[in-house]
Amino acid sequence: xxxxxxxxxxxxxxxxxxxxxxxxxxxxxxxxxxxxxxxxxxxxxxxxxxxxxxxxxxxxxxxxxxxxxxxxxxxxxxxxxxxxxxxxxxxxxxxxxxxxxxxxxxxxxxxxxxxxxxxxxxxxxxxxxxxxxxxxxxxxxxxxxxxxxxxxxxxxxxxxxxxxxxxxxxxxxxxxxxxxxxxxxxxxxxxxxxxxxxxxxxxxxxxxxxxxxxxxxxxxxxxxxxxxxxxxxxxxxxxxxxxxxxxxxxxxxxxxxxxxxxxxxxxxxxxxxxxxxxxxxxxxxxxxxxxxxxxxxxxxxxxxxxxxxxxxxxxxxxxxxxxxxxxxxxxxxxxxxxxxxxxxxxxxxxxxxxxxxxxxxxxxxxxxxxxxxxxxxxxxxxxxxxxxxxxxxxxxxxxxxxxxxxxxxxxxxxxxxxxxxx
Amino acid sequence: xxxxxxxxxxxxxxxxxxxxxxxxxxxxxxxxxxxxxxxxxxxxxxxxxxxxxxxxxxxxxxxxxxxxxxxxxxxxxxxxxxxxxxxxxxxxxxxxxxxxxxxxxxxxxxxxxxxxxxxxxxxxxxxxxxxxxxxxxxxxxxxxxxxxxxxxxxxxxxxxxxxxxxxxxxxxxxxxxxxxxxxxxxxxxxxxxxxxxxxxxxxxxxxxxxxxxxxxxxxxxxxxxxxxxxxxxxxxxxxxxxxxxxxxxxxxxxxxxxxxxxxxxxxxxxxxxxxxxxxxxxxxxxxxxxxxxxxxxxxxxxxxxxxxxxxxxxxxxxxxxxxxxxxxxxxxxxxxxxxxxxxxxxxxxxxxxxxxxxxxxxxxxxxxxxxxxxxxxxxxxxxxxxxxxxxxxxxxxxxxxxxxxxxxxxxxxxxxxxxxx
Amino acid sequence: xxxxxxxxxxxxxxxxxxxxxxxxxxxxxxxxxxxxxxxxxxxxxxxxxxxxxxxxxxxxxxxxxxxxxxxxxxxxxxxxxxxxxxx
Numbered sequence: 001x002x003x004x005x006x007x008x009x010x011x012x013x014x015x016x017x018x019x020x021x022x023x024x025x026x027x028x029x030x031x032x033x034x035x036x037x038x039x040x041x042x043x044x045x046x047x048x049x050x051x052x053x054x055x056x057x058x059x060x061x062x063x064x065x066x067x068x069x070x071x072x073x074x075x076x077x078x079x080x081x082x083x084x085x086x087x088x089x090x091x092x093x094x095x096x097x098x099x100x101x102x103x104x105x106x107x108x109x110x111x112x113x114x115x116x117x118x119x120x121x122x123x124x125x126x127x128x129x130x131x132x133x134x135x136x137x138x139x140x141x142x143x144x145x146x147x148x149x150x151x152x153x154x155x156x157x158x159x160x161x162x163x164x165x166x167x168x169x170x171x172x173x174x175x176x177x178x179x180x181x182x183x184x185x186x187x188x189x190x191x192x193x194x195x196x197x198x199x200x201x202x203x204x205x206x207x208x209x210x211x212x213x214x215x216x217x218x219x220x221x222x223x224x225x226x227x228x229x230x231x232x233x234x235x236x237x238x239x240x241x242x243x244x245x246x247x248x249x250x251x252x253x254x255x256x257x258x259x260x261x262x263x264x265x266x267x268x269x270x271x272x273x274x275x276x277x278x279x280x281x282x283x284x285x286x287x288x289x290x291x292x293x294x295x296x297x298x299x300x301x302x303x304x305x306x307x308x309x310x311x312x313x314x315x316x317x318x319x320x321x322x323x324x325x326x327x328x329x330x331x332x333x334x335x336x337x338x339x340x341x342x343x344x345x346x347x348x349x350x351x352x353x354x355x356x357x358x359x360x361x362x363x364x365x366x367x368x369x370x371x372x373x374x375x376x377x378x379x380x381x382x383x384x385x386x387x388x389x390x391x392x393x394x395x396x397x398x399x400x401x402x403x404x405x406x407x408x409x410x411x412x413x414x415x416x417x418x419x420x421x422x
Numbered sequence: 423x424x425x426x427x428x429x430x431x432x433x434x435x436x437x438x439x440x441x442x443x444x445x446x447x448x449x450x451x452x453x454x455x456x457x458x459x460x461x462x463x464x465x466x467x468x469x470x471x472x473x474x475x476x477x478x479x480x481x482x483x484x485x486x487x488x489x490x491x492x493x494x495x496x497x498x499x500x501x502x503x504x505x506x507x508x509x510x511x512x513x514x515x516x517x518x519x520x521x522x523x524x525x526x527x528x529x530x531x532x533x534x535x536x537x538x539x540x541x542x543x544x545x546x547x548x549x550x551x552x553x554x555x556x557x558x559x560x561x562x563x564x565x566x567x568x569x570x571x572x573x574x575x576x577x578x579x580x581x582x583x584x585x586x587x588x589x590x591x592x593x594x595x596x597x598x599x600x601x602x603x604x605x606x607x608x609x610x611x612x613x614x615x616x617x618x619x620x621x622x623x624x625x626x627x628x629x630x631x632x633x634x635x636x637x638x639x640x641x642x643x644x645x646x647x648x649x650x651x652x653x654x655x656x657x658x659x660x661x662x663x664x665x666x667x668x669x670x671x672x673x674x675x676x677x678x679x680x681x682x683x684x685x686x687x688x689x690x691x692x693x694x695x696x697x698x699x700x701x702x703x704x705x706x707x708x709x710x711x712x713x714x715x716x717x718x719x720x721x722x723x724x725x726x727x728x729x730x731x732x733x734x735x736x737x738x739x740x741x742x743x744x745x746x747x748x749x750x751x752x753x754x755x756x757x758x759x760x761x762x763x764x765x766x767x768x769x770x771x772x773x774x775x776x777x778x779x780x781x782x783x784x785x786x787x788x789x790x791x792x793x794x795x796x797x798x799x800x801x802x803x804x805x806x807x808x809x810x811x812x813x814x815x816x817x818x819x820x821x822x823x824x825x826x827x828x829x830x831x832x833x834x835x836x837x838x839x840x841x842x843x
Numbered sequence: 844x845x846x847x848x849x850x851x852x853x854x855x856x857x858x859x860x861x862x863x864x865x866x867x868x869x870x871x872x873x874x875x876x877x878x879x880x881x882x883x884x885x886x887x888x889x890x891x892x893x894x895x896x897x898x899x900x901x902x903x904x905x906x907x908x909x910x911x912x913x914x915x916x917x918x919x920x921x922x923x924x925x926x927x928x929x930x
Contacts, residue, residue: 058549081861082881085889086695115689115707123586124564126529132548135538135623139545143466143626144896148889150627152695152825155527156565156586161826164692170704173690173828174594177529177566177584185583192601214563216541216552221560276607277581279573281517286579289518348564408560409570411582630892631885632904696885 021298022194023261023420024269026105026254027357028097030206032068032247032344036100041361044369045390049343051230051245056210064224066233067210068247068345086149087162088127089248090208094159095166097252098202102167105200105254105266109167112199118171119160120190121252122182122205122349125214127154132213163202163252171198179407180311180346181277183250183353184415188275190255199260204356205349208248218246221408223315234346236312236339237319237377237385244314250350251357268420269360273400274298280410287311287412288325291404294414295329302329305416306398307368307386309355311406312339314346322404323381332382336391339371352405356415359401363419366393426603427837428680428780429672430509430665432501432614435774436472436658436764439481439500441508444764444774445781448789449810453763455656456641460620468634470641471620472658472765476500490558492530493618495568497661497770502572502612509665510677511610521580521608522573524663525595525615527588527769527824528624529565535621537562572612572663580608588824589729590688591615592662592772593832597686599666609671614663614777617770628657631696633733645766646793647730647759648737648801655731658765662773664780669838679837680780681818685716691827698735698823702743705821708831709747716833718817720751723833725788725813727775727820728805730759731766736823741801743821743829756813758806762792772822772830779818779834786815845928847894847920849873852913855893860886873914880913887916900924 027037032050034040043050053059054067070093078096079087087095098119102109109117131154137145152158157175164173172193176185183205190203209217218224225243227233234245261268276293278286295302308326313319326337340358341351362368367390377385399419406412433444436454447454455472463469474497478488481500488496506512537559541550561567569584581602585595592615599613628634635654637644645656672679689704689711713720726748729740744752760778767774782788787810794807816836823829853868862868863881872880877887891902900923910916 061549062552080864082863082886084861085859086885115704118690124566128563131534132538134627135535136542136545136548138535138623138626139539139542141545143622143629144892146623146626146630148627148630148885148892150623151631151633152588155588155825156529157527157588157591157824157826157828158695160587161690161695161828164690164827165694168692170690170692172688173587174598174688175586175826177564177586178569178582179564179566182566182583185581189598192605195605196601209563212548212550213538213541216550216555217559217563219552220555220557221563277521277583278518279521279570279579279582281574281577281579286518289579407566408564409567410573411566411570631888694883694885697883 020258021271021273022191022255023258023271024253024360025256025261025266026101027269028100028252029357030070030093030097030249031354032070032249035070035072044340044343044358045367047370047372049230049372051233051345057212062215063226064219065228066230066245068245069210070249086153088130088153090127090206091158091162093208093249094206095162097206098163101202101252101254107200107254109169109200115171116199117169118173118193118198119163119169119202120174120186121160122176122186123156123159124177124179124182124207124348125209126156127158128209128214129211130154132211159206169202178411179409180348180351181405181407181411181413182349183351184275184403184405184413185277187272187415191272194255194257200254200256202252203255204250204252204353206250207348207350210248232373234314234342235374236314236342236371237381237383238374239378241314241316241319245345247345247347250347251353270363270420271418273418274416277413285321287322287404287406288328290412290414291325291329291402294416298416300400300416304400305335305402307362307401308335308337309359309401309403310337310339311404312341323383327382333384336368336384336386338368338386340369342372342374352403355403356417359403359417362401363398366398424604425669426600426666426683427669427672428664429667429677430505431680431777431780432504432508432663433777434474434476434497434501435660436474438475448760448763448778449787451790451792451808451810453642453792455645455765458620461622463625466625467629467636468625469638470644470656472656473620474660491571492533492562494526494530494616495571497618498524498568498572498616498663499575501614501661501663502575505663505665506576511665515610517577517579519580519609520578521602521611522569522578522582523585523595523599523611523613524569524572525585525591525769525773526565526568526617527586527591528617528619530562531624532618532621533562535623568616576612578612587828588826589768590772590822590824590828590830591769593822593830594688596773596776597830597832600683600686603666603668609668611666612663613666614661615770615773616661617767618659619768620657620659643793645732645762647732647762647791648798648805649794650796650798652732654733656765658767660767660770660774662777681783681834682837683832684835685712685833687711687715688828688830691829693827696825698739700739702739702746705743705823705829706746708829709819709821712831712833718833720748722817723751723755723819724815725782725818726755726757727779727818728757728759729821729823730761732761738800741803744803752803756788756806756811757803758789758791760789775820776832779820782815782818783834783836787812788815845924847917849913849917852917856890859889859893874912876911894920898924
């Protein structure tokens, strides 16, 4: 046998490998301040927060009582009767966002070559509320009371699986978990599939674990603010930041090969131009390194970045680390920074995915959404933080955005988004 | 294109921990399946599993780690240490060019199951008492903690993530790592998978879908892939972690090369969360794409490591997929399922199978399918029954199939210098 | 509860597996197979688990495979229930 010595060069079917950066052609959103892309985006531009007292369970006995809950989600409008008994809320939100994104893209996966479309999502908790219900059945009544659907409804792959079935997406698919960094890592993995020959990938992240069992885990994790005034609880980069608020939701996007999108005349929201991920193995933050590597991957100089969507932990130490990374890369007050997640809370895998959606619409509307709650960033951070009202472009148009995310445990991820015509 | 080689292997498998123990179990055709000892399984339909004889402290973990880490994370850390030592890399690599991808289907399910009992006071309250939870409950909640633990163990500062695609997690995690090295995001990846699913909640859900074997009286022969009398899979647990490197990086330091990973592909059946299309078309498509990436023909494949879970549906589905993708070669090439010996450890098994394939190439030996006495007429290939085979093994196909519809295939080939060693 | 009636089965099916669009469970369904009714093996297994708990019986897997319509399924369950009553 001689072939084993040959260096592999061929790309897998279908299609050929390609290097042009893929484009976003569809956006679907389920956020605490709006269900559906337009409802959410208009709330974001008006600075309307979705942080409220928890209503999905009785949180009165717990030390933290605020959350970002997706409002007005009527399950039956998004999920068939057959799927209802076998899906957690996170999967229902995911199915709704995936449909919105595919509709927005105007893409019909059935028209694509076989195995050319896939799903790559990030997730952090699986179907945790469903899991609580079944763990409760197990512990209170015994193993024979556990649902047959538990075998998949609570696992991390459930959203990718159900979306692929619903829309007949039979190409390469995947599921990544890197906590808050996951939404960006999933998009990078989707881009990888497109480079390897896929034409369309539904990607992004949605999370939801607003149930008592999820709350116990959040509380054990720490980092949540115990503030009870929704408008003053989660204050990224503020002097008196006291932690974050947990929320549910996120965004799913349709990512397509640039050539395929152009050929079918698709409206392009923007370009996924670069990505990098790093890890803090020894305690020192490598968020800045992720940002730098992402810029290099995109072939973009720091001067070309028009806006940064920050990870915005809302905790002094982590906020300082992020501010230092930004100052090192862009100079003090060197670039407008914003954190619309101040209106939703931190959504785990959904958070950075939603920030990418926000970045795309920022470039479309030429308006940077504000950070709410925080009135002034701590002086020492030397940040040009957009607060109060949306900031229009000053001078040249907004063409390029950097989105940052950090996952608990040391994960850093960064994505560069370019305007469609940039 | 940058090429990727395996330079280190670490294993915690059913039976005794360690790569040597694992390979000797497989090549002896012994089984590690038994009556469940990890919890009281009376009252469950299936009361058997393939358990690891694992003592965290004997395996080198501190008491603090043993107390804090979920059983699956313990497996992963121990395997990662063995793999790193085996690779000879320690202290001689650029941490910023080193990453981790770890697979797991269920994450920290052992810890979550037990902690639910605590905070719900044995299921007597649904508004659980968070004050009773262990301080590290969040790490069980979000299983990227496992990948993070491995990354800290090996000092990786490059890309790190957990891959969770059901029972293809292990294969997909390694495939993901290969992609990262090829595209230049890393030079070294510590990659593999871990799972510790032998818990009441997992046993209960597989009971409910009647996927696990109920051959409770004969645990050691209960896992019977491709046998006419098979009646489900046997739950397993464990971990395998590999060190993979860009070929020139490994060659420059004179590393021992187990195998090259030369092709990987994944497809989704978009059909059913647990069921399989009888025609095996997506698994076949993944195999074909992986072969194309490796620039190999079906006739080059010397061994097929099957998913071979031992469920009625899987083994037929897979046999169809092999015929569809490999044609005549499907009838000639030895196929086997190591799940016959170490059970099905869900997200971990794919990585354990990649480790077995690397060792098959290293030792020119094909592990057998144990317990295969009465072949199913619908499964009419050469499944290497009962006894390992010594044979020149240069190119191996391994496949995985997972809930959610994931189908993956990987090709491993002899390292470029095997002929010289 | 010594017999499983069609109405009971329909109630449990709806709870355990919902109802397929375009299928009327209240119509003439006794001799339609599960597939025609929009139910997959998981739906039947979830329903079976529910019946096993509610009626305190254990149903055999092989018998389940053969019970591919509501009529056959009811007959299979009721055979087990009446065998138990006879003991």
